[in-house]
Amino acid sequence: MTIWKRPPRLYVRLAFLAAAILLLWSSPKLLVQSSMFVAICSPIASRSISAGIGIGLAFAGIALLRSRWFCRYACPMGLLLEGVSRIGLKRAAWWSRLPQLGRYAALATITGALVGYPVLLWMDPLSIFSGIFAIRIAADLISGILAGALILLSLASGTVWCSHLCPLGGTQELISSVRLHFQIRDKTSPGLQGIAGRRAFIALATGAGLGYWAQRARAMQSKSEFLRPPGAVAERDFAGICVRCGNCVRACPSKIIHPDIGSVGLTGLLAPVVRYEKKYCREDCIACTRACPTGALQPLSMDQKRAYVIGEALLDASLCLLALEEKDCDACKRACPYEAVQIHWDEAQYVAYPIIDSHKCNGCGACEVACPADPIKAIRVWRITNDELRITNYKNRRD
Amino acid sequence: MARDLSRRELMHSIAAGGLVVAGTMTPLSSLLAYQDPKAVRGAQAPTAAGARTSATVVDGKVIQPRRELEILRKTGVLVVGGGPAGTAAALSAKRLGVDVTLVERYGYLGGLATGGLVLAIFPLYGGNNKPVILGIGEEFMKRLDKLKFGIVERNIAPDYPTIDAEAFKYVLADMVLASQVNAYLDCWGVDAIIDAKGSVRGAVFESKSGRQAILADVVVDASGDGDIYAAAGAAFEKVKDNIGLDSRIGNIDIEDLTGQNREHVTGNRDKIQGGRPTRGTPVVAFEGHVGSPTPAPHTNWINMKGPVADGLDVAEVSMLELKHRRALWNNLEKVRSKPGAEQAYLLETAPQIGVRLTRLLAGVKKLTLQQVKAGTKFKDVIGYSGGSPEFQIPYGCLIPAKLENLLAAGRCISAEMQVAETTRLIPVCWVTGQAAGIAAALSIKDRCKPRDVDIDKLQSELRQQGAFLG
Numbered sequence A: 001m002t003i004w005k006r007p008p009r010l011y012v013r014l015a016f017l018a019a020a021i022l023l024l025w026s027s028p029k030l031l032v033q034s035s036m037f038v039a040i041c042s043p044i045a046s047r048s049i050s051a052g053i054g055i056g057l058a059f060a061g062i063a064l065l066r067s068r069w070f071c072r073y074a075c076p077m078g079l080l081l082e083g084v085s086r087i088g089l090k091r092a093a094w095w096s097r098l099p100q101l102g103r104y105a106a107l108a109t110i111t112g113a114l115v116g117y118p119v120l121l122w123m124d125p126l127s128i129f130s131g132i133f134a135i136r137i138a139a140d141l142i143s144g145i146l147a148g149a150l151i152l153l154s155l156a157s158g159t160v161w162c163s164h165l166c167p168l169g170g171t172q173e174l175i176s177s178v179r180l181h182f183q184i185r186d187k188t189s190p191g192l193q194g195i196a197g198r199r200a201f202i203a204l205a206t207g208a209g210l211g212y213w214a215q216r217a218r219a220m221q222s223k224s225e226f227l228r229p230p231g232a233v234a235e236r237d238f239a240g241i242c243v244r245c246g247n248c249v250r251a252c253p254s255k256i257i258h259p260d261i262g263s264v265g266l267t268g269l270l271a272p273v274v275r276y277e278k279k280y281c282r283e284d285c286i287a288c289t290r291a292c293p294t295g296a297l298q299p300l301s302m303d304q305k306r307a308y309v310i311g312e313a314l315l316d317a318s319l320c321l322l323a324l325e326e327k328d329c330d331a332c333k334r335a336c337p338y339e340a341v342q343i344h345w346d347e348a349q350y351v352a353y354p355i356i357d358s359h360k361c362n363g364c365g366a367c368e369v370a371c372p373a374d375p376i377k378a379i380r381v382w383r384i385t386n387d388e389l390r391i392t393n394y395k396n397r398r399d
Numbered sequence B: 001m002a003r004d005l006s007r008r009e010l011m012h013s014i015a016a017g018g019l020v021v022a023g024t025m026t027p028l029s030s031l032l033a034y035q036d037p038k039a040v041r042g043a044q045a046p047t048a049a050g051a052r053t054s055a056t057v058v059d060g061k062v063i064q065p066r067r068e069l070e071i072l073r074k075t076g077v078l079v080v081g082g083g084p085a086g087t088a089a090a091l092s093a094k095r096l097g098v099d100v101t102l103v104e105r106y107g108y109l110g111g112l113a114t115g116g117l118v119l120a121i122f123p124l125y126g127g128n129n130k131p132v133i134l135g136i137g138e139e140f141m142k143r144l145d146k147l148k149f150g151i152v153e154r155n156i157a158p159d160y161p162t163i164d165a166e167a168f169k170y171v172l173a174d175m176v177l178a179s180q181v182n183a184y185l186d187c188w189g190v191d192a193i194i195d196a197k198g199s200v201r202g203a204v205f206e207s208k209s210g211r212q213a214i215l216a217d218v219v220v221d222a223s224g225d226g227d228i229y230a231a232a233g234a235a236f237e238k239v240k241d242n243i244g245l246d247s248r249i250g251n252i253d254i255e256d257l258t259g260q261n262r263e264h265v266t267g268n269r270d271k272i273q274g275g276r277p278t279r280g281t282p283v284v285a286f287e288g289h290v291g292s293p294t295p296a297p298h299t300n301w302i303n304m305k306g307p308v309a310d311g312l313d314v315a316e317v318s319m320l321e322l323k324h325r326r327a328l329w330n331n332l333e334k335v336r337s338k339p340g341a342e343q344a345y346l347l348e349t350a351p352q353i354g355v356r357l358t359r360l361l362a363g364v365k366k367l368t369l370q371q372v373k374a375g376t377k378f379k380d381v382i383g384y385s386g387g388s389p390e391f392q393i394p395y396g397c398l399i400p401a402k403l404e405n406l407l408a409a410g411r412c413i414s415a416e417m418q419v420a421e422t423t424r425l426i427p428v429c430w431v432t433g434q435a436a437g438i439a440a441a442l443s444i445k446d447r448c449k450p451r452d453v454d455i456d457k458l459q460s461e462l463r464q465q466g467a468f469l470g
């Protein structure tokens, strides 16, 4: 590349970066969907399609003609990492002999998606880039943890991510190898044979195996307590389809969605969970369901959202200030937007306490936030382990 | 009552009223209703000479004959009910220099806040823990602040204060005595007086002095139940609410009862499991409620929600009075089985049963839940209710849709039931009471109907008296 050619490419890259950041504020889901890796895997995994993946597929079309064009011109994460890797540190090029792992990661994820669990989708660089912007409150620093790891990696080892590890780069190589296979002119190119072989087989097997295992493992996690944002698909699929882009975390005006560490185990790492501390899931908001690029959170209408069961509010009367006759409290009843809480007079015990109508309660957490019991709230939203129960409710309101 | 004033209290009340003018003391008679020459005193015989006025049975129906009533007093502002709203109304009206008369059916002031043993003063704060209830309510609490064991947990939002009922009775008695408000206690308002046009001209009372009338320019109905506006024919909504009976329990040592230690441990709290509760009816066996601490040492306050019942049905209320008191003794026996509480005793059950909502006025405006949730701002705002978020209360909620010369204050104002569940609370009753009192006084000074009171004047007078209007 000659020196006079460089500036134009930089301009193009900066323009794409600006576009990416613009998208983050206007339509964050499109940014992630413009990753062809996501655009290919998540519809397969979630068995649902969103118009936005058109952008990703368009880029896939370009990849068919020019492999790695996306990397060279469009990828904001690549630009960031390249910038970082220029910071003068002495680096070992230990990785130069490594195989191109990115394409096997992509292969494993696509087969995983076919099984229902796209194992390495969370490695998508555009999602990782989005994640940086979900860092708003200290607790969400971990939204940027993947980006942080990549930056550290680039500081220490240069552009290993882009050249060897990135599954989005790998996807482009897979796509262009399809073209090369049919391009007879270029006989030196290995074409599809180049990737077929032992490694590819291992990748396929690993993707399918891991995908199957992860789904089983997730089913077993049913005992732990955590809540997913409204619109979340069945728990056994959720953490796989979710790309950890942080869009939902960022979209939530109540700031109740957090990337998880620990409560859902390894397979759920960094996937969004809902915690009711200061705010609840508002009855007039569907922001997170609209921000999800992969369908891990299904887009809901306002009616569907109100019917979507996040969890169920349950009362521990031994903590309730009203039941203990300490205060004339009915904070939960007042707070409930769905009128699911009533104060019940128990003539036999000669005491009053709130009772919750589980048909009206969608687990929005308004009562939990309002409950003044200290240090443990008397009324809290608990997970409903039965996904059928949780999800069918809102699906009936599809029309 | 007044006869028993000690010399010290008397001096205090006179000094507080600022009545020492140029070396001459204002005659005591002008301070105290019972010595007021205008007042009619003693049991009153029927007037129409020799006429029998007892009820008679005519054709199986009980008939009360017509009779002329003795006029107990002519006044400017007549406040019926001496609870949080009524005391706030009377004291605030008096500050505008009009003649004010306050009548209460029981022998003390404070209503449910003292006689009902409702000791928790809530909600005082808005969304961001900002105090939104100032004005006369804040004055009351400042007075309580100065008393030993008068009030605890002041100004530590979102926690709210707990008061001592006797301290508050004292504060109110002292302020009323010092204010030159004419007060009649042990005196029930039983009817409204209306003129030919249907406008309110006063109210009829029943006391040991018999059935007497008080004529007034404006009446503030602060009876909690809208007794006077109902009698005068104003439209209202009748509702039912939980009726309980609060109590105080003494000599409990299982808690830090000084009110200083906020991390107190209470009754069942030590059994905290924190595990997933079952759905539906809670499976807890309550082993005696000890309630929560009050300002008084070793004394706890026990709140009772009670069943939903009709607070205007004497039979229902009587049954609850009896059942609640029986239940409170049974509770005490359970409490005594707790370690450290063996010597506990039932200090008192509230003299006054805990009726929450009965009548809700059909006012010029009716405050709706939707307005509250939308944070509606009113041109005729007279104050705020605490809550998250806080909300405005318009003057129109105190004015009957049609009836003239009457304002409502306290828990019986014009609001939807769900809103009234908040506007009925003590601090909000102070707010509506103060506004009603000032508006009534202004209507006399400006010779207009209460509904025509100049809102700017009302708001500026409220601000002058320290109220918070945003």
Ligand SMILES: Cc1cc2nc3c(=O)[nH]c(=O)nc-3n(C[C@H](O)[C@H](O)[C@H](O)COP(=O)(O)OP(=O)(O)OC[C@H]3O[C@@H](n4cnc5c(N)ncnc54)[C@H](O)[C@@H]3O)c2cc1C
Pocket: A327, A328, B080, B081, B082, B083, B084, B085, B086, B103, B104, B105, B106, B109, B110, B111, B112, B113, B116, B118, B119, B120, B121, B122, B123, B187, B188, B189, B190, B222, B223, B224, B225, B227, B244, B245, B246, B303, B304, B305, B353, B354, B355, B356, B409, B410, B411, B412, B424, B425, B426, B427, B429
């Ligand atoms: C069990 C219970 C718990 C509560 N808990 C809280 C709480 O935690 N915090 C809070 O802020 N509020 C609480 N409240 C609400 C609050 O105590 C009352 O709503 C508030 O005191 C109402 O004030 P008020 O002046 O409008 O009426 P009241 O307090 O009822 O005062 C009305 C006064 O008028 C008198 N009166 C009535 N009729 C007549 C008549 N015909 N003639 C003459 N006098 C009459 C009454 O004797 C009384 O003194 C509680 C209420 C109850 C019952």
